[in-house]
Amino acid sequence: MATKGKAKKKQPSGNANNGYQLKIVTSDVCAVCKTPCARGLRYLERMRVPGASGNGVPCILTRYKA
Template sequence: MVKAKSKKPGQAKGEKTRRGLKIVTSEVCEVCKTPCSAGMEYAARMRIPGALGKGIPCILTKISS
């Protein structure tokens, strides 16, 4: 008898993790209720036409281990 693998809950689009912090895109930083300086600088860089970015770790969304 073969056991079926259980599916892990998927992360929402744009929500990856890095050392306990979620990686967020500039769209998330734009609508954040408590903006931080790093997020606002990243969002400003992404407003430039042709800018490429993979997101930044958000210090406000710590994930408990």
């Protein structure tokens, strides 16, 4: 005899990524961007200092479903 009720929802595994991913862009990409964001502009200012080194910044305009 089966019990009536709501079915139990399956929990996603710990390594499943259901969100969005952002591409990391460098200052040269931010400099030519048609719609500059605040994060990109701050990064550009930091990279204009002589001797600055950076690894890039996540760009919200290049997000994709992972």
